[in-house]
Amino acid sequence: MLQVKNLNVIYPKATENALSDVNIHFQKGEFVCILGKSGAGKSTFIRCLNGLQRPTEGSVILNDKNIFQLKEEELRQVRVEMGMIFQHFNLIPRLSVMQNVLTGMFGKRPPIKNLFGIFSKEEKHLALKMIEGVDLAQHKHKRVEALSGGQKQRVAIARALLQNPKVFLGDEPVASLDPGTANRIFQLLQSIHNDYGLLTIINVHDVILAKKYATRIIALREGKVIFDDDPEKFTDEVYNEVYL
Numbered sequence: 001m002l003q004v005k006n007l008n009v010i011y012p013k014a015t016e017n018a019l020s021d022v023n024i025h026f027q028k029g030e031f032v033c034i035l036g037k038s039g040a041g042k043s044t045f046i047r048c049l050n051g052l053q054r055p056t057e058g059s060v061i062l063n064d065k066n067i068f069q070l071k072e073e074e075l076r077q078v079r080v081e082m083g084m085i086f087q088h089f090n091l092i093p094r095l096s097v098m099q100n101v102l103t104g105m106f107g108k109r110p111p112i113k114n115l116f117g118i119f120s121k122e123e124k125h126l127a128l129k130m131i132e133g134v135d136l137a138q139h140k141h142k143r144v145e146a147l148s149g150g151q152k153q154r155v156a157i158a159r160a161l162l163q164n165p166k167v168f169l170g171d172e173p174v175a176s177l178d179p180g181t182a183n184r185i186f187q188l189l190q191s192i193h194n195d196y197g198l199l200t201i202i203n204v205h206d207v208i209l210a211k212k213y214a215t216r217i218i219a220l221r222e223g224k225v226i227f228d229d230d231p232e233k234f235t236d237e238v239y240n241e242v243y244l
């Protein structure tokens with residue numbers, strides 16, 4: 001359903017490729033973790049998948065369409081189909097949990113309604129369902145700035161789900177969290193993945209989490225794919241090749 005062909009990214013003034021000849025075919029229902037040391041190209045790759053980063057060469061094909069050949073409005077729709085969560089949550093701190101989650105609907109509504117923050121009863125009901133799904137119902141009116149990191153990431157997950165995405169992307173979503181909270185966020189991502197059958201693609205630094213939750217691991221080194229296989233085949237030798 002999502003295919004990356006011959007993807008190359010060279011940032012302006014850079015001498016090396018951030019991504020080099022990356023070819024990957026993602027299937028519906030996979031839970032993929034992307035590993036690689038700092039600077040390997042993980043964020044660049046995830047950002048290419050939803051069109052935030054335009055490649056120097058190559059294509060990202062979602063449901064038979066190269067997203068980089070789409071018009072701006074069509075690309076906006078593609079982004080709605082790709083829910084994304086980030087290391088630093090990208091929430092609006094002074095707004096409540098409910099208000100933040102409702103912004104997940106922005107891509108599907110006329111801009112004027114977004115400007116005035118008008119939401120129907122149905123939209124609020126749906127948002128509440130997502131908030132309940134991430135176990136934050138008792139905090140729904142709290143300002144996001146008053147929440148812990150793990151709770152903030154759960155708000156971001158509920159917001160992404162409200163988009164009703166086909167693909168769920170994460171750019172280091174647990175990098176700012178302690179190990180226990182990180183594990184609980186991955187448990188939540190796994191249960192969402194199972195419930196919705198979403199293709200899930202997450203960048204992560206923690207190999208243990210990747211091996212525990214992924215159905216497929218892809219490792220990058222200096223912008224190249226050097227491993228793409230089942231988690232149990234990610235051996236100590238592969239680990240050394242990726243990180244040392």
Ligand SMILES: Nc1ncnc2c1ncn2[C@@H]1O[C@H](COP(=O)(O)OP(=O)(O)OP(=O)(O)O)[C@@H](O)[C@H]1O
Pocket residue numbers: 011012014018036037038039040041042043044045
């Ligand atoms: N906006 C940019 N302009 C120039 N170079 C960039 C830019 N963003 C990333 N790079 C470079 O591209 C390469 C890949 O970076 P990227 O952020 O994709 O790696 P990463 O694996 O996500 O790293 P980290 O784990 O530290 O987040 C690095 O050499 C980085 O310095």
